[in-house]
Amino acid sequence: MKKLLLLVLFPSLLFAQKMSTVQGKIVNKFNDPIEGVAISYLDKGTTTDKDGNYSFQIPIRKTVKVTFSHVSYKTILKKFTTRGARTINFSPTLTIKTEELEEVIVKNRKKEAQGITKIDTKKVETVVGPNAGVEAVLMTLPGVSNNNELSTQYNVRGGNFDENLVYVNGIEVYRPFLIRSGQQEGLSFINSHMIQNIDFSAGGFQAKYGDKLSSVLDITYRKPTESSTQVDLSFLGASVTTEGLLFKDKLSAILGVRYRDNSLFVNDKQTEINFRPSFTDIQTFLSYELSSKVSLNFLGNFSLNNYDYKPLSRRTRFGTIANPLELIVFYQGQEVDRFQTFFGAFSMDYKVNENLELTGIVSSFNTQEEEYFDIAAQYNLGQVNTNLGSENFGEVEFAQGIGSQLNHARNDLDALIVNAQVRATLKDGNNEWRAGAKYQRENIKDRIREWEIIDSVGFSVRPPHHNIGNNQPYTPFTGPIEPFQNVRAQNTVDIDRFSGFLQFSRKTSWGDHDIWFNAGVRGQYWNVNPVGGASKSHMIFSPRAQFAIKPDWNSDMLFRLSGGYYSQPPFYRELRGFDGQISADVKAQKSIHAVLGNDYSFTMWNRPFKLTTELYYKDLSDVNAYSIDNVRIRYRADNVTDAYAYGLDVRLNGEFVPGSDSWISFGYLKTEENIDNRGYIARPTDQRIKLGILFQDYVPNLPDLKAYLNLVYNTGVPGGAPAYADVYEFQNRLGDYRRADVGVSYIFIDNNKTTSNKFLNNFEELSAGLELFNIFDIRNSITNTWVRDVYSKQQFAIPNFMTGRVLNFKLRMKF
Missing domain, CATH: 2.60.40.10 (Immunoglobulins)
Structure with a gap:
């Protein structure tokens, strides 16, 4: 039994x-x-x-x-x-779903009505480029440009890098001051692996955003809902992002560590160098739920950029087919730079009731920067033999210019920026009120010791402004030898700023048409107090407004009009002139914005598409004119310039390939400036034509094998002018910027794919891929090096070329 x-x-x-x-x-x-x-x-x-x-x-x-x-x-x-x-x-x-249904116009069009482009975070993860991330996606948008693939900085509709606002979780972030080259930047502040939302506005933005002239990038870091770790490895560096919940899920924490090495790109350039960069970044975001109404948050960042640069030689050919020239340079010396930044911000969110929310923030940013270099260069500028029958065909046969130069710098900067602010949001049905107040204190200590000596065929070249005659060899020259450039200054500046804003928004209807409008005003008072100089106070007001209407038509269209009177109070860089001295009298730059836009959503090939079109105009006054050398901006520190910018931006995005969103963008821009009533000339950012394509595809029979294309075409910008030269006499442009980056990746496992492989089951996600940067090996130029011809006294613009074709391997793992 x-x-x-x-x-x-x-x-x-x-x-x-x-x-x-x-x-x-x-x-x-x-x-x-x-x-x-x-x-x-x-x-x-x-x-x-x-x-x-x-x-x-x-x-x-x-x-x-x-x-x-x-x-x-x-x-x-x-x-x-x-x-x-x-x-x-x-x-x-x-986690509770948060849907602001009472603020949605129709089909969740609130962001579009505000003129804000919402970027899919998946695009940031998959975009191909030397500096892949949020900025790489931005540079495919119309109106956004940059001719330097080693930099994460960008120009928007004729503005420069300093005219862009960047927020992370509602907190404004800053970039280092002394960085002058994209090679030195290393990593963007924004860690793309920690992002939840990305909003971008190219102009006509609301009063709740700060006092800048060009654009707003508003980033929100996510609050984790589960534990996971993601590891990214490539020939360019590595990153680790880990996140999870602690203390009975009341504390959400995310931590990112990144390392970057640009030597793969720099070693491919025409300059032979010993280059040992080291870019490290640690970032964290913590959020603790005290109760259903109160949460405490902390955002912290530490970055360290060590830049060791030792050039050895350079060989660059340029000119025309009929008159080819070659520059050969031999270097001695090195550059050792160190950029160290600390950032920390505490915030508290208090939801008083369903209609009222309060936020308080205190933050501190400190940057300690050292820029030390001694580099001697001996150059030979010669004509290239173009006689096909000659034994010396292709070789330099006649030297037009022989000389040398010595560049020296011992620059130190320490900046501390602290601020405290409060913001409030009050909702009353279809009405919304927002208000905020902020105090900021800036302390900058800056020591500049920078000079350049130029020698041409044994004669020291003095600066053009010297007043000592030289009648050699008939009369012996007894004057002192002066450096061609010599900047010596020591600045300590305290700046106090008080700012605030108030804005009102309402969603309503006009018959069967949906309407949304916003009106607000910002104000700022600031006092510049340089040690050893007279202090100066200023004040500005910035009214702004937006209007959007979605007609009750068969076609899904949205029209919007936005603008206002925008002002940009000067930051430290804008107060410091070419001579390194501080001018407390510099006023805020001002700009009147007018933006007219249209969004047309439609179906093509049974798939969704959207065509976005914007016309814009900017009338700028009290402009602080500047020059751009790579990514370093040098201001005149005056307000004697007027300028304007106008253009057209068009973007078509949708599923060109089923299930994969891509877009094509086109931009036309014209921007000119009138310096001290001398007449209008092109501004340094006058990028006339812009074409960008961000495209993704997959193999139909093998959908886990995906391909990505990032293509950018920009017409050339003005190439700058030599030191002490009149910019009105140097209006030649650099060549057009053309670049295509392509990548392929294979997904071994992710949330949508299962496998019986025991090894792969250890991963939540696993993918590997290859990236080919600059697939056509096009040599784009970013700036000019100016070399003298001793015989004709002419100065030649030698283009500084960017990176060539580079292959990169990438591996992504998530546990």
């Missing part, structure tokens, strides 16, 4: 041993149980009871994907793998 009973029970016991139990309790962030959570797995399903409890069984030695979903909470996906029969306890905390 016992044998018979054992024989009957054996199959059941055997089956039971092949199953594991998953059980737990599902709650929200306030530790309240959630009833009715749908749990689906292996074509089966169950739900939680009134106490939030659940239980189900899964087979052993098999990875099972389980989905937890609820109409009021965000869905989460979890993988379970067991090697033996056991009980797994899993008690997740679901």
Whole structure:
């Protein structure tokens, strides 16, 4: 009888041993149980009871994907793998879905009505480029440009790098002061692996944003809902991002560590160098829920850029087919730079009730920068033999210019920026009020010791402004030898700023048409107090407005008009002139914006598309004119310039390939300036034509093999002028900027793909790919080096070329 009973029970016991139990309790962030959570797995399903409890069984030695979903909470996906029969306890905390339904115009068009471009974070993860990330995506948009692939800085509609606002979680972030080359930048402040939302406005933005002339980039870092770690490896560096929940899921934490090395690009340039860069960045965002109404947040960042640069030689050919020239340079010396920044911000969000929210923020930014170099160069500028029958064809046969130069710098800067601010948001039905006030203190200590000596065929070249005659060889020259450039200054400046804003928004209707409008004003008072000089106070007001209407038409269209009177109070860089001295009298630059836009959403090939068009005009006054050398901006520190900018931006985005969003953008820009009433000339950022394509595709029979293309074409910008030269006499342009980067990747496993491979089941995501930068090996130029011809006294503009074709391998893992 016992044998018979054992024989009957054996199959059941055997089956039971092949199953594991998953059980737990599902709650929200306030530790309240959630009833009715749908749990689906292996074509089966169950739900939680009134106490939030659940239980189900899964087979052993098999990875099972389980989905937890609820109409009021965000869905989460979890993988379970067991090697033996056991009980797994899993008690997740679901995050409430936050949908501002009362503020949606129609089809969630609020951002579009505000003139804000919302960028998909997946684009940031997949974009191909030497500096892949948010900025790389921005540079494919119309109106946004930069001719330097080693830099993350960008120009928007004729503005320069200093005219762009960048926010992370509502906190303005800054970039180092002394960096003069894209090679020195290293890493962007924004860690693309920590991002949840990306909003961008190219002009006509609201009063809640700060006092800049060109654009706003508004980044939101995410609050994790589960634990995970992502590792990215490539020939250019590495990054690790880990996130999770602690203290009964009340504390969400995300930490990112990045390392970058640009030597792969720099070693491909025409200058032979020993280059040992080291760019390191550590960033964290913490959020603690004190209660259902109060949360505390911390955003911290530390970055260290060590830039060791030792040039050896350079060989550059330029000129025309009929008159080719070659520059050969031999170097001695080195450059050793160090840029170290610290940033920390505490904030508190208090939700008083359903209609009123308050936010308080205190933050501090410190940058310590050293720029030390001694580089001697001996150059030979010669004509290239173009006679096909000559034995010396292609070689330099006649030297037009022979000379040398010595560049020296011992520059140190220490800047501390601290601020405190409060913001409030009040909602009343379709009305919304926003207000804020901010105090900021800036302390900058800057020592400049920088000079350049130029020698041409044994004669020291003095600066053009010297007043000592030279009648050699008939009369001996007894005057002192002066450096061609010599900047010596020591500045200590304290700047106090008080700013605030008030704005009103309303969503309403006009008949069957939906309408949204916004009106607001900003104000700022600041006092510049240079040590050893007279202090100066200034004040500005900046009224702004936006209007959008969605007609009740068969065609899905949205029209918007925005503008205002924008002002940009000077930062430290804008107060410092070419001579290194501080001018406290510099006023705010001003600009009247007018932006007219249209969004047309339609269906083509049974897939969604959207055409966005914007016309804009800027009338600028009290402009502080500047010159650009790579990414260093040098200001005149005066307000004697007027300028204007106008243009057209067009972008078509949609599913050119089913399931993959891509876009094509086109921009036309004209911007000119009138310096001290001498007449209008092109501004340094006059980028007339811009074409950008961001395209992604996949192999139909192998959808896990994906391809990405990033293509940019920009017409040339003005090439600058030699030191002390009149910019009105040097209006030649650099060549057009043309670049195409392509990448392919294969996804081994992700949330949408399962596998029976035991090794791959250790990963939540795993992909590998190859990136080919500058696939056509086009030599784009970024600036000019100016070389003298001793015979004709002419100065030649020698283009400084950027990177060539480079291959990169990339590996991504997520646990």
